[in-house]
Structures are given as structure tokens and as C-alpha cells.
Amino acid sequence: MLKIALVDDNTDFLLLLRKKVHAFFDGRNVLCEVRLFPNPEVFYFDLEEGFHYDICFLDIEMPQMNGLDLAKKIRATAQATYLVFTTSYLQYAVEGYEVQAFSYIPKNLLEEKLDAALLGIFGEMQEKTEKxxxxxxxxxxxxxxxxxxxxxxxxxxxxxxxxxxxxxxxxxxxxxxxxxxxxxxxxxxxxxxxxxxxxxxxxxxxxxxxxxxxxxxxxxxxxxxxxxxxxxxxxxxx
Missing domain, CATH: 2.40.50.1020 (LytTr DNA-binding domain)
Structure with a gap:
């Protein structure tokens, strides 16, 4: 089962993103557990406790904690986790290379960009698991x-x-x-x-x-x- 974390201080956006992520994987008969984190500090504590996620969607600009800092924390212990930034601030894209972000999705283009990002991740996962x-x-x-x-x-x-x-x-x-x-x-x-x-x-x-x-x-x-x-x-x- 895939474990997916969605981190964003906008609850409405989190609910919309969860709905679309579930629709994508349900359509491919892939079981996934999607956890919502409107407070990035709670997600940070999860990481401290050793929780692992296969895919993390991170907002960059959040009041409590910067999404890039969270990404660096993830990368310190989980090189294989796929990181996707959902943000309105594409000026951070260059910094994203440091944490090997898989994709950036502008929030106003979620409908157009999300499936393409998930298809890319899903394809890579299949290639890695094929023998x-x-x-x-x-x-x-x-x-x-x-x-x-x-x-x-x-x-x-x-x-x-x-x-x-x-x-x-x-x-x-x-x-x-x-x-x-x-x-x-x-x-x-x-x-x-x-x-x-x-x-x-x-x-x-x-x-x-x-x-x-x-x-x-x-x-x-x-x-x-x-x-x-x-x-x-x-x-x-x-």
C-alpha cells in the first residue's frame, strides 16, 4: 500500500487534493493511504518518529514551517520518497533541485498538472519494481x-x-x-x-x-x- 502525505495550511486545498489523488490511484486499482497535515509541524513530528511516506505533496509557503525545510528533513532519511511541491511561488523551483523534487504544480493549474505528475511517479515506481x-x-x-x-x-x-x-x-x-x-x-x-x-x-x-x-x-x-x-x-x- 502506498503511503502519501499532503502538507498544506489550506484545508480546502488539502481536501481537493486528497480527492484527486484517490481518484487517480483508485482508477488503477492501487491501494493508498492518504494523510492530511494542515499543520506542517505535526508532519515534522511524524518524520521525527520515523514515519515513512512514498509520496509527499508539500506547500512551500506556510506560516509554521517552510516546505523546503520539510523536504530537506525528508531527504535526510528517505532518498526514495517522491516530493511534489504544490505552490503559487515558482521562484523556489531552483531551490527544489537541492532536494530532488519530482515536480512543481502551481495551485491554479492543479486540474491540468496533477495527473501528469502522478503518471510520472507511478511509471517510475513500476520500473523500479519490475524484475x-x-x-x-x-x-x-x-x-x-x-x-x-x-x-x-x-x-x-x-x-x-x-x-x-x-x-x-x-x-x-x-x-x-x-x-x-x-x-x-x-x-x-x-x-x-x-x-x-x-x-x-x-x-x-x-x-x-x-x-x-x-x-x-x-x-x-x-x-x-x-x-x-x-x-x-x-x-x-x-
């Missing part, structure tokens, strides 16, 4: 997103990646592929198969069903391990 498996031979190079891999099976001396619309053979052992994937998204269900947990929709007795309709048998010695791996994977994402 890839690289297939390289003498004749080709291919990058396969982890989320595209449904399962991998052994076929003679090849490991074959099963994707939604095709299969990609790789001249490697299944064990080599499993080590290279190095992710809790993938589990061995028996000696000849690696499965992507994201694509499992049902387990019944010793059989699991994948999103593409494929049914695979779970090895007798792997049943408990498979169920625990699936439980742990989804528990950490609830």
Missing part, C-alpha cells in the same frame, strides 16, 4: 518480465519458459534457472517444474491450477513447502 529474466544466446537477446512467466519445465537439456502466448527454451538446467530467478515469486513443485506463485489460482489435493488453465501435479515431498510458500507470498502482500 526480468535475461535470455542470451549467440543469435538473440531477450528480456522476459517475471510477471509474464507462468511456469518453467524441464525438456531434455532445456528449461522451457511458458508465457501467456509462447514458450521460450533456454539451454540450462532447471536448477540453474531457479537459482538465477532468485525470487519468492517462484517455487519448485516437483523436480521438473518451477511455478510462478502469482499465476496459481487453486490447489486441490496434490494438484494446482494455473491462470492459463494448466493443471500440474505437486510432488509428494513438496506439498507442505508449496502451501507455505504460497501462504507467505500472499500474506506479505495483503
Amino acid at each position: 526480468y529474466y535475461f535470455v542470451e544466446t549467440n543469435s538473440r537477446f531477450e528480456r522476459i518480465e517475471y510477471k509474464e512467466i507462468i511456469y518453467v519445465y524441464k525438456n531434455n537439456k532445456n528449461a522451457v519458459f511458458v508465457l501467456k502466448d509462447r514458450e521460450v527454451p533456454v539451454r540450462k538446467t532447471l536448477q540453474e534457472v531457479f537459482v538465477q530467478l532468485d525470487s519468492e515469486e517462484f517455487i519448485c513443485i516437483e523436480r521438473g517444474y518451477i511455478v510462478n506463485v502469482q499465476h496459481i489460482i487453486k490447489i486441490e489435493s496434490k494438484e494446482l491450477t494455473l491462470r492459463n488453465g494448466k493443471k500440474l501435479q505437486i510432488g509428494r515431498t513438496h506439498i507442505r513447502e508449496v502451501k507455505e510458500a504460497i501462504h507467505n507470498y500472499w500474506r506479505d502482500r495483503m
